[in-house]
Amino acid sequence: MTRPAEPSSTEDATIAGWTDAYFNRTKAIVSRFGDARVTYAVFMRRPVVAAPRLLVEWLTRVAAARQTDIQIDLMHKEGEWVGAGDPLLYLTGSFRHLSDLETLYLQKLGPPCVAAHNAFQMCLELPNSSFLAMDARHCAGSEMQEMMAYAASVGGAAARAEGAKGFIGGANDATAHWFGKSRGYGTMPHALIGYAGSTVRAAEMFHETYPDEALTVLVDYFGREVTDSLAVCERFDSLAASGRMAIRLDTHGGRFLQGLDPAESYAVLERHVPGAIRRYRSDTELRHLVGTGVSAAAIWRMREALDAAGFSKVRIVASSGFGVSKCRVMSEARAPIDVVGTGSFIPNTWSETYATADIVSYDGIARVKLGREFLLQRNGERQQL
Known part of the structure; x- marks a missing residue:
């Protein structure tokens, strides 16, 4: 079954179809017994970076x-850190009209806020690297x-405010606007290299097709990461x-x-950052330093080889x-990374993305379920995106 398009002025039935049944039934009951003006407090159970724009635009x-009329009072500006349980926003309006929207607006808030927080943290850890x-x-x-x-753009912007380079773009055209771009970034997948038969030939094909673009080669x-990298640099020495x-x-x-191998990986780090290997705290950290895959040792080794061959600007x-x-x-x-390509800012623990809403006022009378009294305190002024 395909997902219907974004709700529009003629799609109340679509909203009803995708919302939880008990919200639809609440709407029917309220319509029968009389409407009320209510205020919802919307919050998350973990620290996040505020990313409410998609919710606000949809509502x-x-x-x-x-x-x-749905009054949206943002308690935190976009990109601002928000503590666990601290309301991100309050929604005030007709209970009849708000009751069936909760499922869908929470979907548009929780995941972006957590992903923005993770993107922000990554950018701060490597402030001198750009992120894709x-x-x-x-x-x-x-x-x-x-x-x-959207979340990556918010987290990246928050990190840039603290001196990091942040996220400079994404991998596709449809979402490039979040980064102020018209096109997505990317040159070649592994499939193109398999098709070309060699890394150098794949680079030649790309350059012949896109002669005015910078060349990023998957190696x-x-x-043969080192051998093929040097071969491509020699083939395109002017670009390098x-x-x-x-x-x-x-x-x-x-x-x-x-x-x-393990021994040579240790040796590479000893040549460049001898203290790093002595500070690891877990098996996962050790693997990131000297293990298989894209380790810190692997990045340092590639930098060594490029510089030794005279390709310091690559x-x-x-x-x-x-x-x-x-x-x-x-x-x-201190791995010499110029750009990090990542999809891992998507939360690893999806349950952390769950946003929650509770009504805290009915027709101006404060009332909330037991244990959520902290939501009654409205700190700060209304914020703008």
């Missing part, structure tokens, strides 16, 4: 279609894809010298980067499993 459209949102292929449809791209297909070339490391976790793009914890390890190892 505004629905209110206009229903010819009703490569979440699309991990999303459950276009609506989630929109939420995650792990044949397991002008800083218009990058090498993307995406080595999977089943093997080491070319030329590395940038390194690192992808594969980059979440908050891996970014933290890379920061401690």
Whole structure:
């Protein structure tokens, strides 16, 4: 069954079909026994970064279609840190019109807020690296894809306010607007290299087709990351010298980067960041430092090889499993990453994304279920997005 389009002025039936049944029944009961003006407090159970825009825009459209007023009081600006249980916003309006909207507006709030928080944390861990949102292929449809791209833009902007480079774009055109771009970023997948038969030939094909674009080459297909990187740089030495070339490391976790093994991985880090290996705290952190896949040692080894061959202006793009914890390890190892490609800011624990709403006022009388009295306190002034 396909997902219906975003609700519009003629789609109350669509809203009813996708909302929880008890909200629909509440709407019917309230319509029979008399409406009330209510205020909802909307909050989350964990710390997040405020990302309410999708909720606000959707509710505004629905209110206009229903010819009703929904007052939206934001307690936190977009991109602002919000503590667990601290209301993100209050909604005030007709109980009849608000009662059946809760399911859908909560869906549009929780995931973006948690993903924005994770994106913000990653960017702060590697403030000198740019980030690309490569979440699309991990999303459950276009609506989630929109939420995650929006979240990355919010978290990235919050990190930029603290001096980080943040997210500079995403992987597709449809969500590029969140980053102030008209097109998505990306050059080649592994499939193109398999089709071309060699990494160099794939780079040639790309450059012949897109001669005016910078060239980022994926180099792990044949397991010759160092050899193929240098071969591509030599083939396109003018691009390499002008800083218009990058090498993307995406080595999977089943093997080491070319030329590395556990002993050599330790040796690489000892040459560049001798203290890093002595500070690890878990097996996961050790794997990020000297293990298989795109480890800190792998990134340092690639930088060594490029610099030794005279390609110091060639940038390194690192992808594969980059979440908050891996970014933290890379920061401690001072890994020379120019750009991080990540879809891992999507929350690993989906239950953390659940937003919650409770009515705290009926016709001006404060009333909330036992245990949620903290929602009655309205701190701060109304905020703008």
